[in-house]
Amino acid sequence: MSEPRSAPTVGQVVLGKRLQDLRERRGLRREEAAQLLRVAPATIRRMETAEVALKIPYVQLLLKAYGVADEETESFVALTEEANKPGWWQRFHDILPDWFSMYVSLEGAASLLRAYEPHFVPGLLQTEEYARAVMKAGAVGQAAPEEIDRHVALRMERQSLLAREGAPRFWVIMDETVLRRPVGDSPEIMRGQIDRLLEAAEMINVTLQVAEFSSGHHPGTYGPFVLFRFAEPELPDMVYSEYLTGAVYLDARPEVATHLEVMDRMAAQAATAQRTKEILKDVRKEL
Numbered sequence: 001m002s003e004p005r006s007a008p009t010v011g012q013v014v015l016g017k018r019l020q021d022l023r024e025r026r027g028l029r030r031e032e033a034a035q036l037l038r039v040a041p042a043t044i045r046r047m048e049t050a051e052v053a054l055k056i057p058y059v060q061l062l063l064k065a066y067g068v069a070d071e072e073t074e075s076f077v078a079l080t081e082e083a084n085k086p087g088w089w090q091r092f093h094d095i096l097p098d099w100f101s102m103y104v105s106l107e108g109a110a111s112l113l114r115a116y117e118p119h120f121v122p123g124l125l126q127t128e129e130y131a132r133a134v135m136k137a138g139a140v141g142q143a144a145p146e147e148i149d150r151h152v153a154l155r156m157e158r159q160s161l162l163a164r165e166g167a168p169r170f171w172v173i174m175d176e177t178v179l180r181r182p183v184g185d186s187p188e189i190m191r192g193q194i195d196r197l198l199e200a201a202e203m204i205n206v207t208l209q210v211a212e213f214s215s216g217h218h219p220g221t222y223g224p225f226v227l228f229r230f231a232e233p234e235l236p237d238m239v240y241s242e243y244l245t246g247a248v249y250l251d252a253r254p255e256v257a258t259h260l261e262v263m264d265r266m267a268a269q270a271a272t273a274q275r276t277k278e279i280l281k282d283v284r285k286e287l
Helices: 010-026 030-037 041-048 056-065 070-083 088-092 098-109 128-139 145-163 176-180 187-200 253-269 273-286
Strands: 110-117 169-175 206-211 225-230 238-243 246-250
Touching (some): 098 225, 128 187, 169 176, 169 253, 187 273, 206 273, 238 253, 246 253
Antiparallel strands (some): 238 246
């Protein structure tokens, strides 16, 4: 039986969907595909939904049954081998919960990330000092100092995403509360963080907007969320919404469409990217 793991790579998700598409085009039910491998139908389902890693022999047998040409099979197998390699974040498996491991995988594969944050600067834009202060405040006595250091190291490594070749577009809307609520025990932490945001605002692939108090209530005040968009046609738009002890991933079209509409309305109501730079400069002077 295929081996389970904490969270799939995006490559495994894509290949699983391709396997499902090939099976359905061939007119085979999961039960029939399962007979080819002499496994339970549930195993085929788990392969197609990336709940288990893809075993190469299984993939080869299925592709042959689905009528895939030899050269295409070789390419598919090569992609499977690459997709099965652990993501870089697996080095942090000791402190990375399963529900967030999937987030890091999606984050690294997205072509566009749109985020609404009412409480804190998004992790991809936090300074090390700010991130550590947030971690300490949220640990509630449950994390040892060395664990907090590991969480901060993970967050800092994630940030290389925005500077890499082919980096995704990152579009963030932050409530003014994010800038006004002090984080940490020193004003220097917030000063450094505002400076970091000003630097990010100059990046070609980053758009920052602040939802000012003066603009009044907006439709996203219920909580933070992130919308992912991918270049791969197999992957639909997806929404990530976090709560105190976990998170949910939404990919049903009505739910995603509602979040996208809310995000668009907030973007229209929030300060423009140019106005946001002026807000950040004004806040920096006040610190």
